Amino acid sequence: MSELASESSAQREPAVSAALQGAGPRSTGRAPGPWGGILLVVEHFWTWYRRNWRATAVSSVLQPLLFLLAFGVGFGSLVAGTGSAAEATGGVDYLVWLAPALLAVSTVQSAAFESTYPVLSGFKWQRFYHAMAASPISPAQVALGHLVWVAAKMAGSGAIYVIVIALFGGVGSAGIVVSLLAAVLAGAAVAALVTAFSATRENEGAAFNALFRFVVIPMTLFSGTFFPVDRLPEWVQPLAFVSPLWHGTELARAAALDRWQPLAALGHLAYLVALLALGIALSTRFFARRLVR
Template identity: 55%
Template sequence: MPGPTAPHPWQARFLVVESMWIWYRRNWRATVVSTVLNPVFFLVAMGFGLGSQIQPGAATGGYGYAVYLMPAMLAAGAVQNAAGESTFPILSGFKWSRVYWGMTATPITPAQVATGQLLWILFRLVFSGIVFVIVGAALGVVTGAGIILSLVFAVLAGMAFAAPLVAFAATIEGEGTAFNPVFRFIVLPMTLLAGTFFPVTELPALVRPIAWITPLWHGTELARAAAFWNLEFWPVAGHMAYLLALTGIGAALAVRNFRRRLGV
């Protein structure tokens, strides 16, 4: 008897997304704190707590600190959520739940599994970002419609971090201890030092180049520029080119590593 007909490549990718959605709609409560509440707590604590002691000035563009912080926290939340979605869930797909092996036992290819996984991460970042924007609007720290473009830039920053991390996670054979340095020495310092809470110009000159190479700094610059309608062509083009390059390179590496790992 003939085997099953291979689905259209995009249909195959969305079948991967659908499988993850079926799992998520039954288990979404477990992710509420990490994906939504943590960024909100940061915004309230830093924006209204610490921010109550910070007067609007040149460093905040003349805005109140909570308003200044909102687009940056949108980008930081996207990058943090990307880190969570691109580490242990990927390892689980190979090692614990082994769903990737089940998917590739069908006509779905490893490359389609990898790109479907990245699409799922994209949808997760969009959803959590929309919820965060709604909360920010309720708190009165959204200045206008520019926050919608800020959300787009924040998601782009998240994907620029997620794609290379998915590629890295696809190579991990152990129990995930290799992810601990990622969270401790990359995600946390990046959140603190890449312009989220204060301008990078306030850092020592030797440290600034480290901040400049992080996707979060580029995402924060774009998100703030959009929120305050301060968009200039060449800076925006440069930031976007960097983030798109990271996303593209990371996605290509993810596809390669999925193919190697799944033996196809």
């Protein structure tokens, strides 16, 4: 009986194998084009996010809302009646003047966070970057997929923030939509540079603490967010001009208040695009160095 069973099983195996081979398309061993690999990485992040979005709701939505209430509504009500505040904002209500800057701040802060611990986790703790690189997806596509996801996430949370701003009366014109694009560009530039930095780290340790303490927080406070940069001491102003957040804030504010200066806008745009290109080049290089061993 056992011989008959073995013979019967041997006869079924080719048929089962043939059925499985014909059940669906066979892998080509390659990702479907450069963008195909990138989109597969984005799909990975989206699959996780749609099940765990509540874990990031505080940092992506609630925190900017608290900034808006504290500075735009609370502090804004204190300075609204002063002549110096009107002079600084060009006669615009402080909440309307502040809102596009807070939009840029929220995207940049989110970009910095999403490109530190999550990146190191992909290499060290969860190691899902190694799993991706073991497939036909290239390390460069892994890096670009991460950056595309961060930009998409910033755009989504930024759109929610724009709605909140509008509900509080902080939207002065339809230019706030362009402000969102400028904010996402600034955030993408920061994300690309920080991702490249994180890809070189073996431990989070002091590196990430120093990044947030000595780069992100000062950049938030001294990039023209809460008051114009020309109110700073002259020796500090050049540091603000280097900040990608300042360039993003200037673009976002010019769009929201309809105060375009073409040459200045082109300068801000060129600076952010250059930082983004530099960050992408470094990120793809460091991802390849770390994943191809």
